[in-house]
Amino acid sequence: MRDFTENHSAHADKHLIKRLLTYLKPHKFRFLSAFLMMFVTTFASIIMPLVTGWSIDYMVRTDVATEQKMLVLTIGAAMAVGVLAVSLVVGFFQQVILQDIGQDVTHVMRKQVFEHIEGLSIGQINLLPVGKLVTRATNDPGNISDMFTNTIVNLIRNILMMVIIGTVLVVLNWKMALLTFLTLPIIVFASAIFKKYSRTAYRTVRTNVSEINGFLSENLSGMKITQIFNQEEKKIEGFKVLNDRLRKSYFREINTFGIYRPTIWLIAMAATIMTVYFGVTTVIEGGLSVGLFISFYIYVGQFFEPIQQITEQFNALQNGFSSAEK
Template structure:
């Protein structure tokens, strides 16, 4: 997929299409997600109950004195003696209506029914309301405790309920956060494994065209962005939806007009979100492109730091990094600017809505048209109402980042530059080692042919060498034998079987390749020889090392075969790394051995060890040698001379020298160079 190779060319897929693909990763964990959603619904209901309980405590208990009271002529339960009469809460037909009012820090018992929503005044122990006057009695603290016993109990009950809700919310939140994080981490674990498994399956041609840093960005930065999507957005959208829906229901139950004021702000928020969406997605795309460039630059230059320092290119590379880093900084600031404008605009809209609520509701409370507890509940619900909306805006910001990352992840996963296995592979157990190229054409790119109509045959057990100038196609041949690349035309046969009809893993298990630049993994010597093959014992490893003379330096190390290996084996010399690679090849005991420039740039002492090892490991197996140093292949059964992707000469060392052709010229050039040295 060519689009992946260019970071600037991003396919603008629909968010819904990307989201559907992202949601597929949640399917194995759906039961956990359902549990989390249920817990969130429960927590939401409990949270919504809080303002309603407080509203009830204010209107029914704290302001409970505004209810009905009655003067009776006899003492009754929870009654207070006032003069010769008894005041009791509630309506009793045999008594006379009474009220309690709060005026200038005192509570009064009123011998008559007072309208608490109308203004009144107290003069000379009488309460005056309009043209009516009622006898008023100051109530003591003890009398209030008796008369408001139910109100005290109601406040205690509300407090206990709030405490139970707080503890329940804490426990349920702990459980749902733990389950959600567990689920999110498992999903991200699966995504990382899927990406890495996919990257491993891609042909080498893909890695020829894509920097390592860019691929690292996919598996680290981009996947971590998806982690925020799964753990902080998707499931929480349900919580926000539950909360908004519940708040609107409670608001409309309490007061329709105030609820409509809250709804009036929503269109403005939607408009702000649509404007934000237009700019934020593009800004995040730019950020993802530029962080990938930084990672690619760092990966390349840190790996090549030796070359940078040898040629004193630190300043030049710094200037290049400064330009890339500045580009990333500017892209990030553009994204920050978009968010910095959007979030305060949401806060402004919510503040205006709250101000309108206080203005309209406050007038209603002063005019006795609305209970104070109801206004308190509305203010609480309105603040709660904007919390999920603000939350959604932040989640939308994360979602835009996740969409930009998911585009690139799916572009990588959709890349199909694979070496496909046959559906019904042929058996490939213990091949004899016969290799044949039939009219093979191969190019790394389009029709820039590296090999042109190449045909040759290697018999089982033969030692065949390929020589030629740089670019002749030698290394390409050994890559094709292991099917690291697929040819465009022709056939490659092993024991008469086309390698495209063989399981590629079975094919590669029977071919050991020792490259010029040996790659060692971080770990120890034993793990680098065994390469996770449990069938290779420690004794096998030791015997293999002794067989190829690698024991000469390994035995001198403090930890011997358990000695640590740093990244790429940087603490070992090139010759030591190649001896370890030979030991690896012997331990796996393949019928086909490929040696690519295995003796180049080696000191004389190590070369003698390697030459002895080469003689041993090439016995009784088909061996292909690619070498620039022609002196190392004099004993080859067959030498194939390549030039510009074609075979020019075939024969033994002496035969080719007698022809005085291309091989003779190459040999004379090297011989003269040696004479000069």
């Protein structure tokens, strides 16, 4: 648990991850099975655009009979439906396993926090408002559980998708792929800046939430004393100060994320426009078939979609790390 004044310095992410991974050790085999299921769902997402492109190229061929085209199209559609069905079933069981692990981890964390609170001395208890203790035992373990069950696995999945899709783009047309990759340094630079400011914003929000919870807990339980000594106005003013501080910290957090995501979206749109322009030129020159160009276009969208999802997962990851720092 953090020190009682909340005047803490940042922990390194490696240190936090190392501590958090100890909670996954009892569930390592289930977590590994869920991790392997991720490859099945990832494969289903990646194979479909390529099949679509091949199907288009096959259907526009003039040396194949219409009956044969329809037969191949029917078989391909049936296989696509089968792959999607398997992906949905595997994805369902993956989420069940991850949610079960997350609840177990949350249960253990809350138990340890409660036992730690009970072991504090009277002097330490007096230094920390009850509301902050409640936040440590409820909200923070919940945020960490969400980081385990959703954020980390999806983050790895999206990174894996980016690597595989990037490889496919290079295989389809390396010149157009390099054009798409030109935007990556800008995205990395923007992400580095976002990480710097978002962690500070999240840490401030968590601190202010703890302070306002502590204020409410103390004053609601001691309302009779406040009324006896006629201190209502003073307490109202104190609550206004804390509430305004929390509101400003939330706005700072929202503004930080509100600038980052549109920036990533604009970069993705610029890359897509360049890809379409040079892709059409390549098709006209005969360097790429229509079907593979459509596949390439879909892959470009899928390439930047994980990046935009990573921004949201990065958002939740910062929230989880801020809770873990407590």
